[in-house]
Every structure is written in structure tokens, then in C-alpha cells.
Amino acid sequence: MADRMRDQVVVVTGGGRGIGRAIVERLFEEGARLYFTFVRHREAAEALVARLAGVEALACDGRDPEAIRQAVETVLGREGRIDALVNNAGIAHSGLLAMTPGEDLDRVIQTNLAGTIHWSRAVLRPMLQARRGAILNIGSVSGSFGLPGQAVYGASKGAILALTRSLAAETVGKGIRVNALVPGFIDTEMTAVMPSPARRAYQERVPMRRFGLPREVAHAALFLLSDEASYITGQTLVVDGGLSSLLV
Numbered sequence: 001m002a003d004r005m006r007d008q009v010v011v012v013t014g015g016g017r018g019i020g021r022a023i024v025e026r027l028f029e030e031g032a033r034l035y036f037t038f039v040r041h042r043e044a045a046e047a048l049v050a051r052l053a054g055v056e057a058l059a060c061d062g063r064d065p066e067a068i069r070q071a072v073e074t075v076l077g078r079e080g081r082i083d084a085l086v087n088n089a090g091i092a093h094s095g096l097l098a099m100t101p102g103e104d105l106d107r108v109i110q111t112n113l114a115g116t117i118h119w120s121r122a123v124l125r126p127m128l129q130a131r132r133g134a135i136l137n138i139g140s141v142s143g144s145f146g147l148p149g150q151a152v153y154g155a156s157k158g159a160i161l162a163l164t165r166s167l168a169a170e171t172v173g174k175g176i177r178v179n180a181l182v183p184g185f186i187d188t189e190m191t192a193v194m195p196s197p198a199r200r201a202y203q204e205r206v207p208m209r210r211f212g213l214p215r216e217v218a219h220a221a222l223f224l225l226s227d228e229a230s231y232i233t234g235q236t237l238v239v240d241g242g243l244s245s246l247l248v
């Protein structure tokens with residue numbers, strides 16, 4: 001066990017599976033006191049809690065501001081503070097905008113964007129009082145580049161990058177840092193549903209010719225949350241095997 005996050009109280013949204021789980025595991029190894037949310041997959045959440053002593057799972061739908069308020073109160077009641085928040089919870093959506101039903105649109109925007117805004121707002125009060133905090137938002141390369149079928153998902157993720165910059169501007173000088181992490185294609189249940197030909201085609205477009213591992217994203221998350229990033233705010237770190245920057 002190392003100690004880059006020793007005794008820091010961290011909340012990870014959607015931490016029971018995929019990238020969120022890898023972030024919980026990595027921060028746990030560095031001594032953080034962890035709380036993570038889940039909504040549908042209780043078994044996965046319970047399995048993680050059983051594996052990592054002291055880590056707690058909170059049933060909390062990120063689309064519900066009242067549930068978020070209660071989750072924040074629970075953590076503050078136990079710990080008295082929240083040092084860091086990782087806005088990781090998200091759902092994928094693929095479909096041409098003209099064919100996208102309104103309810104799908106609402107679900108994606110509420111989960112990916114509104115959830116991130118509600119969670120950030122809820123932790124800001126205790127962070128501002130403590131004059132200390134780090135918020136890390138998980139975006140996507142779809143938030144920066146045009147891809148057919150990604151208009152709604154890409155909009156939800158692009159807006160997270162805008163939120164990151166303005167929230168960083170609002171909190172700079174108050175002990176709070178706000179950054180974003182942009183994963184490329186990462187091996188999780190979210191990408192496991194891709195049909196094999198599509199997966200192979202995307203893999204060919206990645207300069208490293210492979211999808212990333214959740215743990216490779218988690219290493220970058222640890223850095224941005226830790227005091228090693230004490231002079232970094234309002235930034236976006238891209239973890240995508242070269243996808244967005246190399247023409248090879």
C-alpha cells in the first residue's frame with residue numbers, strides 16, 4: 001500500500017464497474033477513504049465492497065439531485081469532509097440524432113451532464129468551506145470530435161469539458177482544482193457491446209492498435225487527484241493511445 005491519497009475522502013460516481021471501479025481500486029491502493037455510487041448493478045458494488053476493506057457503496061441515481069444531496073450528507077456525516085469527487089458515472093448512446101427518441105436524449109443528458117453538474121454543485125459547499133478539494137470529470141473523445149451516431153453522447157461529454165474550465169475559473173484561488181480526463185476506447189462493459197467488425201475497425205484507428213485498460217485511465221486519475229497535480233486546474237488529460245493526436 002502506498003500513500004499518495006492517504007486519508008483523503010473521495011467519492012467516485014459509478015464506481016462499481018468499469019473505469020470507475022479501476023479508479024476506486026487505484027485510489028484504495030494509495031490509502032484513500034472511498035465512497036462510490038451505483039444504481040443498477042448492486043451485485044458488482046457489493047463484490048467490490050467485500051474485496052476492499054472500508055470502502056462503502058451508496059445507492060444513488062445521478063439523475064436525482066435529492067439522492068445526491070442525501071449521499072453527500074451521508075459522507076459528510078461520517079467523515080466531516082469530502083476531499084475529492086470523481087464524476088465518472090455515464091451511459092453510452094449511439095444513434096443518429098434524427099432517429100433518437102426524446103426519452104433517450106433525456107436519459108443521456110440527465111445521466112452524463114446533469115448528474116455531473118448536480119454532483120459538482122453538491123460537493124462545492126463543503127469544499128469551499130474547507131478551502132480544499134479536487135473534482136475530476138470523465139469526458140470522452142466523442143466530446144471533441146465529430147462521429148456519426150455520437151451527437152447526443154458527444155454533446156453530453158463536450159459540455160463536461162466546458163463545465164470543467166468554467167468551474168475551475170470559479171474556484172481557482174479557493175483551494176479547489178477542477179480537471180477532466182478524456183478516455184479513448186477503453187475495455188469495459190460499455191465497449192464490450194460493440195459488434196466485432198466495428199471494434200476491429202476502431203482498434204485499427206488507434207495508433208497503439210488496442211483499446212486501453214481501465215487501470216490505465218485510473219493511473220491518470222490518481223495523478224490529477226493527488227497533490228502531485230497541485231498546480232494543475234481547468235485542464236483536460238487525454239488517455240487514448242494516441243487516437244486524437246497522431247496521424248499514424
Ligand code: NDP
Nearest residue numbers: 014018019038039040041061062089090140185186188190
Ligand atoms: P460502464 O458501463 O462499464 O460503467 C458505467 C458506470 O456508470 C457504472 O458503474 C454504472 O452504475 C454507472 N451509472 C450509469 N448510470 C448511472 C446513474 N444514473 N447514476 C449513477 N451511476 C450510474 O462504463 P465505463 O466504465 O466504460 O465508463 C465510465 C465513464 O467513462 C463514463 O462516463 C463513460 O462515458 C466514460 N467513457 C468510457 C469510454 C470507454 O471506452 N469505455 C470512453 C470514453 C469515456 P451501475 O453499475 O449501477 O449500472
